[in-house]
Amino acid sequence: MSALDPETKAWLADTGFTVRDEALWREALTHGSTGEARDYQRLEFLGDRVLGLAIAGWLHERSGDDEGRLAQRLNALVSKRACADVARAIALPDHLRLGKQARDDGAAQGDNVLGDVMEALLGAQHVEAGFDTARDLVRRLWASAMDGGAGRSKHPKSALQEWAAGNQRRPPDYELVDRSGPDHAAKFTVRVKVHKVGEAEATAGSKQEAETAAARKFMEIYG
Template identity: 70%
Template sequence: MGFGVAEEALWVEALTHGSTGAARDYQRLEFLGDRVLGLCVAEWLHATHQGPEGELAQRLNALVSRQTCARIARAIGLPPHLLLGKQARDDGGADSDNILGDVMEALLGAQFLVNGWEPTRTLIRSLWADAAEGAKGGAKHPKSALQEWAAGNRRRAPVYEITDRSGPDHAQRFTVRVSVHNVGEIEATANSKQDAETAAARAFMQRFG
């Protein structure tokens, strides 16, 4: 995956969800990694883009969003390595944007502790290269657009919840509600949780954006 975390205990900590009941989980490392990622991306954007502060802030919000972190986590094959309690795994935790995004940041925190700033910055620029290129323009993914809209309007981050799951295992249907505090909520249904979240975000933006 490109990480240079040789200390097994730190690696395990970064992958461990609180549902396991372990003495140490990823939350402290996630706290650190979130700040490291934000500083790295802010420095990167400042060095490579000449846009005004508002434009840089929008791009920063998109690149450090939980959805982007989760997408990169999937791209490097992270889900099978998550250490989850049985209930969290049964509830789809291995494909949760929230969990994957947090663990991705925890791994960056561990990388920073072990290897320092320069190797961590190099790793982030490598892993985030495609996302950074995509953030230059063009149509945004609905979830990214909603995330940016919420941040730009000083609202809390969107919250996605599965409200219904039906059908056999090979043809399940997911209904997801997305809500933004003090703005509203909307639901959408699709054949996968990710598609339902995308459809809900698109519908939310059409109604409230």
């Protein structure tokens, strides 16, 4: 009996993945909400490292930037949002294996779940066919992000930190003011304040992303 739906197997192959062990790919696409014994988390752990090395090598090869700028671009290109954008571009949400409640809660479109599963698929590719094929796949799927402006501009938190110092203000203070929703679709609201200047709030799917969005909003208002 096939472990994968035939449409999902065909989609994986068409996207460029090497599908031999169907159970491995089923695992990569399975969310913990299904209650199955194996879900994507172990493969996500591996895929995160595969993606990081693939992007780092690519940046080093094509850019003469210093370490700080390379790190800035790397962080942007491997972020959950970047991974989720790639996942949507290849129609990954159509093939996610979710429990009913997680699906009803919108997990199939959330950056956190999509980003995690995208990494899990890269981990599965590494297991099935080795790093070189996973790296080549990353270069194809991330080509648009790499050629675009991802990570080229200064990170909003760094920009705000420098703005505060340049205006002789205290460093920005970030505060988590709310966390809501189930773990697979959590929402975090963060407030950033600069003493005697003002504050701004933003909500996102992770605390880090909410801090970034709050810093960006603060600079739009006060910068």
